[in-house]
Amino acid sequence: MDIFLQQGREKGDKVYIFHGKNRRFVAFGIRAIPVAIVGKITMGCAKISSFMKFIQTGLLGxxxxxxxxxxxxxxxxxxxxxxxxxxxxxxxxxxxxxxxxxxxxxxxxxxxxxxxxxxxxxxxxxQLEGWLPNKSVSAEEFLIHAEHFNVVLEKDEQHTFKNPQIGFKSKADVIVVFTIEEESVKLYSIHLSKRLR
Structure with a gap:
């Protein structure tokens, strides 16, 4: 899985982070550049955090x-x-x-x-364990953390709107939403809902 960093050509262009199995990413008229996986991703902890486990499995503790x-x-x-x-x-x-x-x-x-x-x-x-994100966590930091623990997140069109937010979905149907605020993309919510049949 690759992580992409969108870089603008002119001052004031927004930065967006995307990744996916087939190198799919959202383009807003800006070229995409693969991010060199920031050294070798040293996250400081070998055990998966409660949040990443929730995203991966749907179990929160x-x-x-x-x-x-x-x-x-x-x-x-x-x-x-x-x-x-x-x-x-x-x-x-x-x-x-x-x-x-x-x-x-x-x-x-x-x-x-x-x-x-x-x-x-x-x-x-x-009884949450490990990494505890908050609103100041950028999409890039969050996605690198997910990548480190092999948590697969695909872009979710249902929860993505061009300007206000970007949504991702895990294989367990957990949705991760980031809001686009001025020059940054920040964590807003993580949720899981029972599917209607």
């Missing part, structure tokens, strides 16, 4: 789609906030948002959303 609400609350404790709506029923744990089919204690987990800001908070019961 012990949390997975289909778990019952009472089981999730038993693992994570009481949420910081609860939605006023009963469908979907949403539990907020800082930067983690979990949606259930209803407010019934036996309702199942339908989606897992992680939102990234300057400060990222997760419940202690989640």
């Amino acid at each position: 012990e949390i997975s789609l289909g778990l019952k609400r009472d089981t999730v609350e038993g693992l994570l404790g009481e949420p910081q906030d609860i939605s006023v709506s009963s469908t979907p029923y949403i539990l907020n744990y800082g930067s983690l948002q979990l949606s259930f089919s209803s407010n019934d204690p036996h309702a199942t987990l339908q989606s897992i959303h992680l939102y990234f800001d300057e400060i990222v908070e997760f419940p202690h019961g989640l």
Whole structure:
């Protein structure tokens, strides 16, 4: 898998990072240059982080789609906030948002959303390990980290919009979204939702 860095010809052109099996990338009228895999990618840790494992497998620690609400609350404790709506029923744990089919204690987990800001908070019961990204993480840094652990991310057209955001999807259907802000592409969210049949 290759990583590409888009470089502009004139001052003020935006920088975008893309990669894929078949050297596919998004071009906005700017030539693409392969990035020399930044030395040999020394990430400082040999074990895959909880976030990369979530992207690769759809499992966030012990949390997975289909778990019952009472089981999730038993693992994570009481949420910081609860939605006023009963469908979907949403539990907020800082930067983690979990949606259930209803407010019934036996309702199942339908989606897992992680939102990234300057400060990222997760419940202690989640027991995350390794690299913990936040909003300041660039798309380049994130994709190099994913590459280091062989986490495959393909561009996701459904979550990509020319100016506001770029989306990627893993083989486990986890979506990673980056927002385009002025001169940078920054991490916004990572989420997994149950597929509608």
